[in-house]
Amino acid sequence: MEAQTSETLRDRVALVTGASSGQGRAFALGLARAGARVFAVARREELLRSLVTGICDSGGDAAYHVADVRSVPAVFDLVDVVLARYRRIDILINAAGIGFRAPFAELKRSEIEEMLATDLAGAIYLTQAALSSLVKSAPSDVVNVASIAGLEGFAEGSVYCAVKHGLVGFTRALAQELKPDGVRVTALCSGSVDTEFFDRFRPTTERSLRLTPEDVVSVLLAVLTSPPHVLFGEVVVRPRVVRS
Ligand SMILES: NC(=O)c1ccc[n+]([C@@H]2O[C@H](COP(=O)([O-])OP(=O)(O)OC[C@H]3O[C@@H](n4cnc5c(N)ncnc54)[C@H](OP(=O)(O)O)[C@@H]3O)[C@@H](O)[C@H]2O)c1
Numbered sequence: 615m616e617a618q619t620s621e622t623l624r625d626r627v628a629l630v631t632g633a634s635s636g637q638g639r640a641f642a643l644g645l646a647r648a649g650a651r652v653f654a655v656a657r658r659e660e661l662l663r664s665l666v667t668g669i670c671d672s673g674g675d676a677a678y679h680v681a682d683v684r685s686v687p688a689v690f691d692l693v694d695v696v697l698a699r700y701r702r703i704d705i706l707i708n709a710a711g712i713g714f715r716a717p718f719a720e721l722k723r724s725e726i727e728e729m730l731a732t733d734l735a736g737a738i739y740l741t742q743a744a745l746s747s748l749v750k751s752a753p754s755d756v757v758n759v760a761s762i763a764g765l766e767g768f769a770e771g772s773v774y775c776a777v778k779h780g781l782v783g784f785t786r787a788l789a790q791e792l793k794p795d796g797v798r799v800t801a802l803c804s805g806s807v808d809t810e811f812f813d814r815f816r817p818t819t820e821r822s823l824r825l826t827p828e829d830v831v832s833v834l835l836a837v838l839t840s841p842p843h844v845l846f847g848e849v850v851v852r853p854r855v856v857r858s
Pocket residue numbers: 631632633634635636637638655656657658659681682683684709710711712713732733759760761762803804805806807808809810811812
């Protein structure tokens with residue numbers, strides 16, 4: 615498994631947003647361990663720098679760029695920066711995201727706008743900006759980090775569910791459109807994962823029942839190392855209770 619993972623991903627260039635913490639950081643580390651070259655993006659520079667230093671100190675290849683995915687020009691600039699460094703993009707992971715959970719009447723306009731601009735518009739514009747590079751390096755992958763909230767609705771998650779449903783719809787349609795180009799588009803739909811996300815999002819499950827970011831890394835690597843003709847569409851991963 616390790617050998618297959620390494621061979622499939624070796625030297626592939628992976629652009630990972632949301633790489634400063636949580637799942638995006640774990641994806642960056644997992645991809646680097648599998649031999650990919652990682653370009654990490656988020657707003658908190660210190661965290662990106664320590665991630666990249668750690669990868670490079672372990673013999674990997676990584677770089678970072680500070681960008682706010684809510685800014686459309688910044689998203690297009692970011693692709694220019696990746697191409698200046700690595701000349702190609704083989705894998706795009708749209709993991710930058712934020713969620714606020716509250717009764718709909720109490721959601722602030724700033725929170726609604728931040729979710730729409732980060733989780734949905736940010737992923738859409740970055741995918742568009744990276745598209746010609748992804749087509750050039752096909753077979754290539756786009757993985758949109760959606761959520762169970764993209765497949766189901768739950769109380770006090772109205773706008774978060776709306777943006778993640780939007781991301782799943784975007785993924786489904788784009789997956790069909792880009793099939794002939796050899797670009798596989800997948801939505802990763804996980805249940806609760808134990809990350810900083812819950813600093814802002816009022817939890818729906820208790821902490822002991824959450825997945826770890828590493829659990830989701832194994833799912834991501836399974837998608838990325840599957841044969842290029844395999845299309846998952848949505849991958850759903852949830853915690854399960856294991857009785858001892
Ligand atoms: N945790 C869960 O239970 C769960 C479940 C399913 C799906 N998800 C989704 O998984 C993704 C990753 O979340 P996480 O659980 O890993 O939480 P997290 O630790 O809070 O990570 C969120 C990441 O997004 C980045 N980010 C947020 N706003 C950004 C912006 N405007 N521009 C650039 N980067 C931005 C953050 O970096 P900076 O703050 O440094 O910019 C951070 O790296 C999100 O899309 C989330 O919706 C989470």
